[in-house]
Amino acid sequence: MSQVLRMTPSLENRRRAVYTALIEHLSGDELWESLVHWEDAHAAEATFSGHRFLSDILVTPEMRGKRSRILQSLVKAMAAPPHTLLPDPREQLLVYRMKRGKTASNAAVSRDPRVAACASLLARLLRNMDNDTRLRMRLFILESVDRSKLPAATRDAVRNWMNDQTRLVLDSADPQDLQRLVNLAYVGLCEYIGPVKADAALSAALRQLGDEEPDLLAHTRDLL
Numbered sequence: 001m002s003q004v005l006r007m008t009p010s011l012e013n014r015r016r017a018v019y020t021a022l023i024e025h026l027s028g029d030e031l032w033e034s035l036v037h038w039e040d041a042h043a044a045e046a047t048f049s050g051h052r053f054l055s056d057i058l059v060t061p062e063m064r065g066k067r068s069r070i071l072q073s074l075v076k077a078m079a080a081p082p083h084t085l086l087p088d089p090r091e092q093l094l095v096y097r098m099k100r101g102k103t104a105s106n107a108a109v110s111r112d113p114r115v116a117a118c119a120s121l122l123a124r125l126l127r128n129m130d131n132d133t134r135l136r137m138r139l140f141i142l143e144s145v146d147r148s149k150l151p152a153a154t155r156d157a158v159r160n161w162m163n164d165q166t167r168l169v170l171d172s173a174d175p176q177d178l179q180r181l182v183n184l185a186y187v188g189l190c191e192y193i194g195p196v197k198a199d200a201a202l203s204a205a206l207r208q209l210g211d212e213e214p215d216l217l218a219h220t221r222d223l224l
Contacts (some may be wrong), residue, residue, distance in 0.1 A: 011043060015093075015130050017037070017080065124204075146159070
């Protein structure tokens with residue numbers, strides 16, 4: 001029978017809970033690969049199967065021997081108050097991803113490649129801006145999304161993404177809604193840097209995406 005764990009609403013605290021549980025038993029690449037897998041496959045879930053997660057990450061006989069203890073630690077950490085958890089390992093995990101060449105899915109947690117494509121494009125647009133323009137664009141996107149007719153789940157996901165500047169956590173979305181999101185970002189670009197520079201910024205982001213995440217490029221072009 002699967003051990004189904006109820007996840008705390010905050011992405012940061014979910015990551016802290018998993019990190020707190022795993023670091024008691026794993027270290028080095030085993031620890032970070034397990035966290036990468038959790039982020040990519042389970043972070044967007046309200047609940048997840050502890051047994052399924054452990055089956056995925058415990059790949060050696062030595063690791064599998066720790067299964068029951070790790071499961072107990074996960075159950076305990078998921079139920080623990082936030083102040084008892086270890087600090088968020090987000091920065092350390094990002095460094096690990098970059099070192100191991102695992103940055104392709106960094107912009108989004110989603111099973112839908114169109115969501116990942118949308119997030120990757122917008123992340124590059126923001127990354128290429130100076131700090132002042134980046135801040136104004138984030139605020140513009142937040143305000144525009146709040147006024148939009150996007151589904152509540154999409155609005156909430158984008159709002160969380162823009163507020164904490166980590167990743168877009170969205171299981172799937174209608175392609176038209178993703179197009180609307182890209183369009184409103186382009187409108188903001190035109191407002192803050194002008195249409196000519198906006199087109200140049202979009203072209204630069206697409207070139208970077210093609211170099212860094214070529215598997216998402218076709219999905220990205222479908223959103224333009």
